[in-house]
Amino acid sequence: MTASHHPLIAKLESIFTLTPEERQAILDMPMQVQELRAKQDIVREGDRPSRSFVVLEGFTCMFKLTPKGERQIMAFHIPGDIPDLQSLHLKTLDNSVGTITRCKVGFIQHETLRDLCSRYPRIGSALWRETLIDASIFREWMISIGRRDAFARLSHLLCELLVKMRAVGLVEDHTCKLPITQGEFGDALGLSTVHINRTLQEIRKAGLITLRGATLKVLDWDGLQKAGEFDPTYLHLEKPQAAA
Amino acid sequence: MTASHHPLIAKLESIFTLTPEERQAILDMPMQVQELRAKQDIVREGDRPSRSFVVLEGFTCMFKLTPKGERQIMAFHIPGDIPDLQSLHLKTLDNSVGTITRCKVGFIQHETLRDLCSRYPRIGSALWRETLIDASIFREWMISIGRRDAFARLSHLLCELLVKMRAVGLVEDHTCKLPITQGEFGDALGLSTVHINRTLQEIRKAGLITLRGATLKVLDWDGLQKAGEFDPTYLHLEKPQAAA
DNA sequence: CGTTTGGTTGAAATGTGTCAAACTTTGTGG
DNA sequence: CCACAAAGTTTGACACATTTCAACCAAACG
Numbered sequence: 284m285t286a287s288h289h290p291l292i293a294k295l296e297s298i299f300t301l302t303p304e305e306r307q308a309i310l311d312m313p314m315q316v317q318e319l320r321a322k323q324d325i326v327r328e329g330d331r332p333s334r335s336f337v338v339l340e341g342f343t344c345m346f347k348l349t350p351k352g353e354r355q356i357m358a359f360h361i362p363g364d365i366p367d368l369q370s371l372h373l374k375t376l377d378n379s380v381g382t383i384t385r386c387k388v389g390f391i392q393h394e395t396l397r398d399l400c401s402r403y404p405r406i407g408s409a410l411w412r413e414t415l416i417d418a419s420i421f422r423e424w425m426i427s428i429g430r431r432d433a434f435a436r437l438s439h440l441l442c443e444l445l446v447k448m449r450a451v452g453l454v455e456d457h458t459c460k461l462p463i464t465q466g467e468f469g470d471a472l473g474l475s476t477v478h479i480n481r482t483l484q485e486i487r488k489a490g491l492i493t494l495r496g497a498t499l500k501v502l503d504w505d506g507l508q509k510a511g512e513f514d515p516t517y518l519h520l521e522k523p524q525a526a527a
Numbered sequence: 528m529t530a531s532h533h534p535l536i537a538k539l540e541s542i543f544t545l546t547p548e549e550r551q552a553i554l555d556m557p558m559q560v561q562e563l564r565a566k567q568d569i570v571r572e573g574d575r576p577s578r579s580f581v582v583l584e585g586f587t588c589m590f591k592l593t594p595k596g597e598r599q600i601m602a603f604h605i606p607g608d609i610p611d612l613q614s615l616h617l618k619t620l621d622n623s624v625g626t627i628t629r630c631k632v633g634f635i636q637h638e639t640l641r642d643l644c645s646r647y648p649r650i651g652s653a654l655w656r657e658t659l660i661d662a663s664i665f666r667e668w669m670i671s672i673g674r675r676d677a678f679a680r681l682s683h684l685l686c687e688l689l690v691k692m693r694a695v696g697l698v699e700d701h702t703c704k705l706p707i708t709q710g711e712f713g714d715a716l717g718l719s720t721v722h723i724n725r726t727l728q729e730i731r732k733a734g735l736i737t738l739r740g741a742t743l744k745v746l747d748w749d750g751l752q753k754a755g756e757f758d759p760t761y762l763h764l765e766k767p768q769a770a771a
Numbered sequence: 772c773g774t775t776t777g778g779t780t781g782a783a784a785t786g787t788g789t790c791a792a793a794c795t796t797t798g799t800g801g
Numbered sequence: 802c803c804a805c806a807a808a809g810t811t812t813g814a815c816a817c818a819t820t821t822c823a824a825c826c827a828a829a830c831g
Contacts, residue, residue, distance in 0.1 A: 373656065377760050424669055430717060480812090709777075721819090725819095779825080783820100783822090785818105786817105787817090792811105
């Protein structure tokens, strides 16, 4: 486990070192904690929320539904992420966020966040920065979906998830929890479940990973990066990552 | 033509009404204006810029190159946009921006922008907001590329471009300049030039648009929206659009 | 006015989707 | 803690949207 019990602090500390006052200000924020079951909506497209939420435990994803009922997943979130931070400046949500696993989330009033940002500009900048990194990740996903074949697409996503998990201390021995179903991978990458299944088998056969029972183990990190054309620059991790 | 000769002011005015001081502060910003020919890079992936730029005239696009030399365009920009505003908070650029047509752009030092934001928080919020809208557009493009077929994809993009142009006063009589080649459409939508060509013909045959000599005319706006599953919510235009 | 850039066409190749069925794991209530 | 239901995974055969390749044509430009 990393520095703090508050995943938001752990996340910010992975960018720069907080002063004791900043730390305390975050801990002092009133936060309404809520436990949620798997496969539940947290916020829905069209909502006009007056608060945002931090993921404290579990995995969530951001998605939209097409008229035909297909789902496009646009992001996966892990503890420390604030999936709907955008609603701080955009009145109506243009996407839904739902849980993948059982989750614990903490709601924070927009007023509270705005106050925090103006009182501690470094935190304000860090949050703006976070939304910019989200955008950077969207761009990278566009390349994946638009230009890479299934093998590269899946490899790239696995690289990304591993690196993000490592940044918040959730990877050990090239292994981490990854409770994402093949259907969900498909909805994220614009591929059918069937094709995800076949592609996963290929990636396994190539000796790059092991993935069973919600546990991902990377056997050949270099190979996986190469297969996915993965270059972590777009994640804008400031502190160098310990090669776990 | 709209309110101002400064496209950035026109853009901000399309969201909220600037006070005279805010207006003046923007006009007073030192800005290094530069004219560029078509098909030129303005900034490149990997750069660590100390300034951002506003598009004053012409069209630009944001893109990345894959190892195989394919290009994925991730955004088109029109006058008033600040394509690399993200570099204000992210040190190294993770994408390139180039001109599509001849362009006039204005470079503004990050220092100047930061100063503007802290002195006029409403402008600061508006700029953060702009980056959030960019992210929202990326998400919508992910749906297009991931889930919509060629006909819907192209229709959707045409709708988006028209609405964005209308917001800054560049549409008249459902008609606007659109100097984007079929190759560029393909690079943006993850389709081959050949397929763009065939799809454009279908869209024309369906009586939805006319597109010749860099001029787009929408003949059936409702039909085009329906074909592209286009719902402008994601563009977060605050002021209602005059149906031009 | 020739040269470059962008647009159009046809035929064949291919990656991925769809459908339908069987199998396996996970979670849960009795 | 078992047994069963639900959820997720795997497999095969076939369909199809889009790509690729290779020409040729039209428009823009210096």
